[in-house]
Amino acid sequence: MKTTTIKDIARALNMSTSTVSRALRDSYEINPATKKLILDYAEKMHYSPNPIALSLKESRSKSIGVIVPEIANNFFSQTINGIEAVAAEYGYHVVIFQSHESYEKEVINTQHLVSRRVDGLLVSLSSLTTDTRHFEELVERGLPVVFFDRIPKNIRTFKIIADNFLGSYQATEHLLEMGCRKIAHVTSPSWLSITKERLGGYQQALEKFGVPFQENYIKYCEHGGMVTDEIETAVQQLLDLPAPPDAIFTASDRITTGCMSYLRRQKLRIPEDIALVGFTNIAVADLLDPPLTAVTQPAFEMGQLATELLLSLIQNPEQEITNEIQCLKTTLTVRASSVQQATWRPS
């Protein structure tokens, strides 16, 4: 695109570039009539200061980068809305990238965002990321980075998570209270922070009810549910067990809906044959057949808090990071998918 530069204006008006530049900066050294002439011409030519050059000079782009596994996911799109709400308030632009659950794409996105001089990064790790050196280096070199939801263990910065342990504990406890004793858990890759936290809550609830933990009731989906096959294989393996589960507790939007879809195609009745509880922010949980019992994360609030902390790091990069991990409460909403019809009444 042809953009108008200070040189173009100077040439057209037969003035020096320094006069034009000073007029555009509203300098007192230029007389008002000349200033008006220059400003009018600049406006006519759609002149706008080159913000990349400006940002090189000021070393602030007023942009923050966001890297999430995927935006076609209710949890992440709600988080992004929270991020944008706070960023807009402080005059920051938000640049969004998807890793598509790929480690390589995450690394490329990171390099690109940094090369475009964002002032800070908000990241939720891809499900295939086991090596986080690309972020460690940035943090060491002083770029503010805040992680949310899927966080690395060893990088010292702010991290915002939902209370995955408690959310998972409550979901499992609810299924146990409904009489289920063979509760399967279909979840994200084993190495993700959220997976470990949720497994912990699940185990603690079983323990409270004196139900032994069984490894073969746990299924990990390495691509976080992006690949339908891995969800369906996991569910089928559970159904093939000598003692198939009487309930499934699922992690993430896609694993939940993928699981529900597969159970229905197998003509299994939910919850009569098998109960279902999802750790999901799916917007239409109450319109599903049956309405889905769900642990919901405060996604919008998580995005807001992560952004506030990132902006505070951008303003004051030298600050002491206390209270490194901040944990937001989840909500369990009980619907028909986990409660036998006889006992369930919609509120």
Next chain:
Amino acid sequence: MKTTTIKDIARALNMSTSTVSRALRDSYEINPATKKLILDYAEKMHYSPNPIALSLKESRSKSIGVIVPEIANNFFSQTINGIEAVAAEYGYHVVIFQSHESYEKEVINTQHLVSRRVDGLLVSLSSLTTDTRHFEELVERGLPVVFFDRIPKNIRTFKIIADNFLGSYQATEHLLEMGCRKIAHVTSPSWLSITKERLGGYQQALEKFGVPFQENYIKYCEHGGMVTDEIETAVQQLLDLPAPPDAIFTASDRITTGCMSYLRRQKLRIPEDIALVGFTNIAVADLLDPPLTAVTQPAFEMGQLATELLLSLIQNPEQEITNEIQCLKTTLTVRASSVQQATWRPS
């Protein structure tokens, strides 16, 4: 963030900046031993060429900007995945912005993207955009812009749409074949291109069946369904008519699910009391209660085609734009929400 520059390397190695610069460009003028020394040190210091400075010089950023109303929408998130697939293939980065159906945000996003020197823009208009001068100016100044789905009438460039007319015709025809005669249409703002195209298909189907068009069966949601209230008010006004509809044909994800949710809360049975067909790419249409009859747009393909055309404009900005509007076929999937139980069999 502290980044290493060519100057830093030159100072540290006691060489001239031009020697360092030529070594980093792998120039034959620098002897291999010196080159190795410089490259090793550059690597150690995490030196990377400054791509913003490079892009100012080369005037190509290898980035394309995308502005969509919202990403928490199955149609747009699927479109973005199509965009990213093609962009990745050609080595382009995709920078995503949301207008949140706001004209002002769309204008600000546009300015920001242009100031960040994207090589081209992909746009679907916000539902509140009636003035498109911010895009007209860019196109006049030579920036490649391609529109998809919600397109402006008067800007000369490539535009990709779904066959909204035919999709809407088929949905309405299906409802008429099912015996419905009082078919309401809850849709996006009246000024959007998609709204006019869909209304046209709806009217033509009515005409074919000799059913008179009734203005009071048409409800426009000015915020495209972002505001739940406007959907619910529209549906309630329809239910309050002297001859309330026996079917509703809805546009967009949110209008569809908002409408379904409201009908259910009013204890109306779908389809017995009122049939429902949605123009929507919602991923869980078959898991809803009842499974939803839907007109689906080829969202992924639309994103792919829009990106291919944009890249061709970036490569060759002077090309003659023939075949300005390209139209992709939609698919009607019939499910239980529009078919009385007695006659419907899931496939």
